[in-house]
Amino acid sequence: MATIGAPLLQAKEGSPRGPLERREERLAWLMLLPVILALLALGVYPVLSTLWFSFQQGGSFGLGTTSAGLANYLRLLHDDQFWSALRFSLLYSLVTVCGQMICGTALALFANRSFRGRWLARAAILFPWAIPTATNSVIWAYMFNDQYGLVNSLLEHLGLVNPAHPIVWLGSAQLATLLIYVLAIWKANSLVALLVLAGLQGIPEEVYEAARVDGASRWQTLWRVTLPLLRPVLLVTLILRTIESLQAFDLISAFTNGGPGNATQNLGLYIYLQIQQFGDFGYGSTIAVVLTAITLVFIVLYMRTLLRTGTR
Amino acid sequence: MALAPTTTAPARESSRPTTRSRGPQLKPLTRQTLLYLALAVIIVVQFLPLIWALLTSLMTPQETTSIPATLWPARPTLSSYIEALQGDIGRYYLNSIVASLVSTLVTMVLATLAAYAFARLRFRWKRLALLFVVSLSLFPPFSQVIPLYMVLQSLHLIGSLLALIIPYSVFGLPMAILILMAFLQEVPFEYEEAAALDGMSRLGAFVRIVLPMIIPGLFTTAVIVFVGDWNEYLFALNYTTTATYTLPVGIVILSQTEFTTNFGVLSAAMVMSVVPLVALILLLERRIVSGLTAGGLKG
Numbered sequence: 001m002a003t004i005g006a007p008l009l010q011a012k013e014g015s016p017r018g019p020l021e022r023r024e025e026r027l028a029w030l031m032l033l034p035v036i037l038a039l040l041a042l043g044v045y046p047v048l049s050t051l052w053f054s055f056q057q058g059g060s061f062g063l064g065t066t067s068a069g070l071a072n073y074l075r076l077l078h079d080d081q082f083w084s085a086l087r088f089s090l091l092y093s094l095v096t097v098c099g100q101m102i103c104g105t106a107l108a109l110f111a112n113r114s115f116r117g118r119w120l121a122r123a124a125i126l127f128p129w130a131i132p133t134a135t136n137s138v139i140w141a142y143m144f145n146d147q148y149g150l151v152n153s154l155l156e157h158l159g160l161v162n163p164a165h166p167i168v169w170l171g172s173a174q175l176a177t178l179l180i181y182v183l184a185i186w187k188a189n190s191l192v193a194l195l196v197l198a199g200l201q202g203i204p205e206e207v208y209e210a211a212r213v214d215g216a217s218r219w220q221t222l223w224r225v226t227l228p229l230l231r232p233v234l235l236v237t238l239i240l241r242t243i244e245s246l247q248a249f250d251l252i253s254a255f256t257n258g259g260p261g262n263a264t265q266n267l268g269l270y271i272y273l274q275i276q277q278f279g280d281f282g283y284g285s286t287i288a289v290v291l292t293a294i295t296l297v298f299i300v301l302y303m304r305t306l307l308r309t310g311t312r
Numbered sequence: 313m314a315l316a317p318t319t320t321a322p323a324r325e326s327s328r329p330t331t332r333s334r335g336p337q338l339k340p341l342t343r344q345t346l347l348y349l350a351l352a353v354i355i356v357v358q359f360l361p362l363i364w365a366l367l368t369s370l371m372t373p374q375e376t377t378s379i380p381a382t383l384w385p386a387r388p389t390l391s392s393y394i395e396a397l398q399g400d401i402g403r404y405y406l407n408s409i410v411a412s413l414v415s416t417l418v419t420m421v422l423a424t425l426a427a428y429a430f431a432r433l434r435f436r437w438k439r440l441a442l443l444f445v446v447s448l449s450l451f452p453p454f455s456q457v458i459p460l461y462m463v464l465q466s467l468h469l470i471g472s473l474l475a476l477i478i479p480y481s482v483f484g485l486p487m488a489i490l491i492l493m494a495f496l497q498e499v500p501f502e503y504e505e506a507a508a509l510d511g512m513s514r515l516g517a518f519v520r521i522v523l524p525m526i527i528p529g530l531f532t533t534a535v536i537v538f539v540g541d542w543n544e545y546l547f548a549l550n551y552t553t554t555a556t557y558t559l560p561v562g563i564v565i566l567s568q569t570e571f572t573t574n575f576g577v578l579s580a581a582m583v584m585s586v587v588p589l590v591a592l593i594l595l596l597e598r599r600i601v602s603g604l605t606a607g608g609l610k611g
Contacts, residue, residue, distance in 0.1 A: 028433035031425040049459035132543035198605035250545035
């Protein structure tokens with residue numbers, strides 16, 4: 001039932017001895033070499049380099065920096081914009097991941113029923129995944145445009161909004177935040193639904209039969225049988241979504257670009273502001289290190305969950 | 313395992329609720345109606361942005377900025393599409409296609425080799441190597457953007473499509489490897505054993521026996537990798553100049569910088585950027601689902 005990360009668990013360690021095995025081992029490393037080298041160069045080196053930059057200051061776009069010691073980290077403590085971005089990042093993660101888990105699971109349960117046209121439901125679930133996040137945010141911004149937008153127009157046609165005083169959706173901090181939550185939940189539902197769907201298909205039919213024989217209602221079956229059996233999948237999905245949501249950038253950048261004011265600025269946008277607008281690679285890297293450290297907690301959790309499900 | 317056929321559980325629904333199940337009993341017909349009502353709602357909610365972009369792309373410029381918004385184009389016109397393709401959007405489109413296709417190709421070649429080693433060969437430190445590959449895919453791209461920018465700049469690649477192709481090719485690897493491993497593990501060992509008896513080398517068996525057997529899996533993986541590259545935004549935003557903007561970056565910058573946004577042209581660009589992917593989804597829905605779930609899903 002370990003759908004996710006199953007390859008990781010099936011990787012068996014061998015202890016090659018003979019000449020044949022040694023040749024096999026050599027072939028394996030030969031085939032892995034390009035990938036390992038590429039990931040070292042473009043994955044590991046940049047991470048270490050970012051760490052180094054976080055102890056540098058001054059300069060412009062990374063050139064001519066001087067050693068800063070802990071100055072950048074101390075600067076964080078008194079940077080109100082950093083704290084508000086951090087707060088938004090954490091709140092965004094909490095709200096959207098909860099929403100995604102609930103809506104995604106519901107979608108998966110629906111798409112797991114058998115009915116004519118089920119493929120349509122599955123295609124509909126898949127669709128938000130395939131649409132570019134940034135482009136999608138532009139469409140949403142247009143839909144919620146206060147003057148030419150679809151939503152206000154519909155509300156005006158229904159007589160709910162006075163055309164003279166349209167709702168300025170993206171002009172109010174509260175409404176913009178709310179819409180970002182809705183958009184983020186909408187966009188990532190599919191990812192949750194797909195994983196849960198795979199988990200649902202791993203549950204043997206006999207389990208449901210047994211529940212039915214015992215006289216359990218649909219609701220009871222869901223809460224006492226299905227969801228407990230999905231626990232490992234749900235846990236992994238939860239962690240993966242949390243990691244993703246902490247790193248959110250394109251969705252917000254293309255929707256509100258952090259506005260109005262800095263109301264919807266998260267850590268990703270703040271890093272981008274520092275490095276691209278101010279050219280301050282040192283401070284930008286420092287915030288990136290903080291974000292990575294927060295994410296790291298969840299990466300470790302993810303790895304532990306993967307390895308633990310394997311022992312069952 | 314992950315690649316189980318998606319056609320399970322037909323028996324459950326066909327048997328109507330028995331008298332033993334509690335709760336409100338709905339007539340079969342009502343339940344059927346509710347089910348399709350729910351399906352309709354889901355489809356509308358999921359596809360609404362695309363439908364709206366599609367409608368807008370067919371409107372005249374006057375209709376796209378009327379107050380209140382026009383909901384239905386009175387005289388549908390393709391002029392927005394023509395304008396989009398003739399303007400900068402056409403170039404962005406080409407950039408996206410080249411960057412995504414080349415990256416997908418490179419990713420697939422490297423990932424297939426690695427996936428075979430992980431799935432089929434025995435060697436020491438295998439689990440550690442795999443853990444390394446997986447964990448790296450989870451690091452925030454922000455921890456890579458700055459140093460990578462400096463590397464690409466020192467190689468004078470900023471402003472060329474290689475500045476995108478190189479990172480895309482590498483960062484697509486972990487996901488592709490995980491998905492391909494799942495497909496490779498479905499191939500019975502007996503084929504390679506038979507090949508070995510015939511005197512074929514491991515590499516020969518891999519290329520001539522195993523690879524042809526997982527062509528559908530290769531294709532599915534390529535689609536998933538391609539979608540990831542096609543939709544990438546952060547690296548594209550940082551490593552491109554106006555000449556190498558990709559479609560997502562171009563669309564966002566057009567929408568945020570122009571004083572009078574041409575919503576018709578923007579919508580046409582969005583529809584064009586999404587339609588190839590939607591076609592792929594409708595065609596390959598089942599296989600993409602199994603591929604995505606096998607890879608544990610990222611972004």
